[in-house]
Amino acid sequence: MVSSPHEAMHRIFQEYPGLFSRVTEVLGIDIPPPTSATLLPTDLTENSPVERRVDTLLRIDTQHDGPFLLAIEAQGKKDPRKTTSWPYYVSYLHNRYGALPVLLLVVCQDHATAQWAAAPITIGLPQWPTLTLNPLVAGPHNMPVIKNVAEARKDLALATLAAITHADNPDVGAILKTLSAALRDVPEAIAEPIAELTAQGLGNRPAAQQWRNLVAVDTSFYKSFMSEEIRDEGRAQGKTQGRAEGLLLIIEARGITLTDEMRAKITTCTDSQLLDQWLQRAATATSTDEVFTDSH
Known part of the structure; x- marks a missing residue:
């Protein structure tokens, strides 16, 4: 499974289609709540060598205003190519799905990208635009900072998206702590995808490790891919520690004196291959130079 913020920022809407309704409430857009949502194919390629795919595409049905198409793009940085691809997506979908209204939602994790994505895209002459696209943008500039456990528990999907979009917030530790606390005593079937999406959304940021530690303490399930990674890391760390302890015993048994350095x-080495190399040398070494020669 791909583990990246890009995947999490749009896949969360596949898992929780009703989340879009809560996002529009936060953004102050009056769109009727959905009665149902259908995941549609994301391939927008025509008979052309250029392949075009929107990240997530949903058909949203509402009770009074009828259906519309929701195209969701996860945007990690500014990309000038989107000024041509996004209008294409919207025009193609409008044509393919029988003139259903099309709404483009762009999800970002930094202010600069969000500001760039929100700018209208105009096609035509300056004095007479033929088409203007106005993306709806969700990002750190308008998603709530949720640090109240009761608020997070009330809407876990929105709390998850908010945590993902605030991945670079200096106060992300408190945001993640709130979300992990909200998952306590939540059924495993609900907590697992929330934990997984949050881990994906944080990517390789320092906060990702903090989230893994919080999940290990605050939740009791250990079946998701993230929990498996936590256990694998623990096993690897234990093996490395065991190699280091064994090396110290062998060196001591051979009467070789070690400095504190x-x-x-x-004891601080985390390279298992290097530790194995030292172990092999220590078995016949008569000095520390013979053990550590050419080590990095």
């Missing part, structure tokens, strides 16, 4: 070098 050398001992720290062994």
Whole structure:
């Protein structure tokens, strides 16, 4: 499974289509709540060598205003190519799905990208635009900072999207702590996708490790891919620690004296291959130079 903020920012709407209604409330847009949502094919390629795919495409049905198409794009940085691809997406969908209204939602994680994405895209002459596209943008500039557990528990999907869009917020630790606390005592079937999407959304940021630690403490399920990763990391760390302890025992048994610096070098090493190399040398070494020669 791909693990990236890009996937999480649009896939969360596949998992929780009703989330769009809450997002529009936050953004102050009056769109009727959906009665149902259908996931549609994302391939927008025609008979052309250029392949075009929108990240997520949903058909949203409403009780009074009828259906519309919701195209969702996760945008991690400014991309000038989107000024041509986004209008194409909207025009193509409008034509393919029988003139259904089309709405483009762009989800971002930084202010600069969100500001860029929100700018209208105009096609035509300056004095007479033929087509103007106005993307709806959700990002750190308008998503709520949720640090109240009761508020997060009330709408876990929105709290998850808010945490993802605020991944670079200096106060992200408090945001994640609130979300993890909100998952306590939540059924596993609900908590697992929330934990997974949040991990994806944080990507390789420092906050990702903090989230993994919080999940390990605050939740009791260990079946998701993230929980497996936590356990795998723990096993790897334990094996590395065992190699270091074994190396110290062998060196001591051979009567080789270690300085505090050398001992720290062994106990802080996280390279299992290097530790194995030192172990092999220590079996026949008569000095520390023979153990650590050419080590990095």
